[in-house]
Amino acid sequence: MGIVAALMAAMLLSAPFARLSLPGTEILIPAYAAAALLVELLTSALLFALFSIDRSRAILILATGYLLSGLLAIPWALSFPGVFTTLGLEPNLQITAVIAAARRLGFALSVLAFALMKDEKDWDRPRKASGHAIVGWIALVATLTSVLTLALALRAENLPAFMLNTREVAPLWHVVPAASVGIYLTSLAVLWTRLRSTLDLWLMVVLGTLLIEILLISYLGGATRLSVGWWAGRLFGLASASVVLLVLLSETTALHAQLVRSIRSERLARESRLTAMEALSASIAHEINQPLASMVTNASAGLRWLDNDVPRVGEARSALERVVRDGHRARNVVNGIRNLFRTDTRERVPIDLNRLIEGVLLRTEEETRLRRVSIRTHLEGALPVTVNPMQMEQVILNLIANAVDALSSVTDRPRIIKVRSRSGEGEVLVTVEDNGLGIASDLRHRIFDPFFSTKPEGMGMGLMFSRSIIEDHGGRLWVADNIPHGAVFHLTLPCNAVSDIRR
Secondary structure: OHHHHHHHHHHHHHHHHOOOEOOOHHHHHHHHHHHHHHHHHHHHHHHHHHHHHHOOHHHHHHHHHHHHHHHHHHHHHHOOOOOOHHHOOOOOHHHHHHHHHHHHHHHHHHHHHHHHHOOOOOOOOOHHHHHHHHHHHHHHHHHHHHHHHHHHHHOHHHOOOOEOOOOOEOHHHHHHHHHHHHHHHHHHHHHHHOOOOHHHHHHHHHHHHHHHHHHHHHHHOOOOOOEHHHHHHHHHHHHHHHHHHHHHHHHHHHHHHHHHHHHHHHHHHHHHHHHHHHHHHHHHHHHHHHHHHHHHHHHHHHHHHHHOOOOOHHHHHHHHHHHHHHHHHHHHHHHHHHHHOOOOOOOOEEEEHHHHHHHHHHHOHHHHHHOOOEEEEEEOOOOEEEEOHHHHHHHHHHHHHHHHHHOOOOOOOOOEEEEEEEEEOOEEEEEEEEOOOOOOOOOHHHOOOOOOOOOOOOOOOHHHHHHHHHHHOOOEEEEEEOOOOOEEEEEEEEOOOHHHOOO
């Protein structure tokens, strides 16, 4: 609406001078024709490309109309009186007018056909056939233009009398602008009632511009060639031809930008998938390493008990039982990692979190004793939660293992780990604190990042997956300083009613 209003304002500014003659401006005719040819051929090419994608017959007809209008600009300019006289071209006076009428009415009919056909079913033939259709229509229009030009040149004496002289039109000519106005208004009405796309909207702008062109050339300008109104109308016609071209170029640029963004997003998604696979592999290696190391330790202990002069079968049996237990634990670790990537919660059950913590501490008792670490607990009553037991065991086990590792370099004080639990305000709180060296303040915000570890042999996956598990259960996991030495990890989980606990 804004563009049409601006064009109408320009028309009103030129209206008082519309009948003013501009002799000697014939020299501009080739430039105008070349511009019209270029703009309409480019528009036609983009519309044919659009047809090859969505294969709409309406688009094919519209592209053909632009192609016909562009190609007819060549014989129109060549036959224009007084333009190419130096080349010996001085055809009949009526040829230019007939070509102009064919150009105007042909394009108007193509727009009307587009408006009437655009809701029809798209071309249902193979994509290769659409390419053949484009070539065929281009060849047909080029042939039609050549035949029409040749026929006009050969039968010039039989042409209708559209012109009185080189400047003034005959009464018969007024049929052409009247018919064009009728077709344009009909096309506008059809497009308005079937408005579906951006192309429909801008074609309405094109039709509005063409109506202004006809008004300036045929009515305000008195249908006199080379007048201010005639030239203003030509400029409006060139502007109307450029509208769809600019819109199609804009849409094409936007499409390419969207394609670039899609490709970039796909690359990022691919990198994310690769990172996820690396993370999964690292997490499996990280979580399996602990039970496997325990199995090796217990198996070695069992062999030593059997190698004694007097084999201690009872101790060896206990070691082998621990190997079996750790084997089951490794299997459960794999199942827990698999369940971590599931979106459902069907394997979550009500349990007492304190009993789960006690079970984890019991399994780590021998390792902590061998590394001279004391574990002190302060577990408050029953803590009912609904969790995936295997995943929660992995979290507690990982926090205990990290605390034990943090104490490995402590030699000037007892190595102590304190595990506390309590409930309050609809959630349970569990803390695991050690009196080791602690975590540097500049590293604390990174310890939950994947592949980041403060241990030389660490993979940097345990804490990341621990936090993922806790957050997936609706809780939180964070770290703070333990005064005066070490670090303390806090985790919270939603609390259930005590009666819900599965005993």
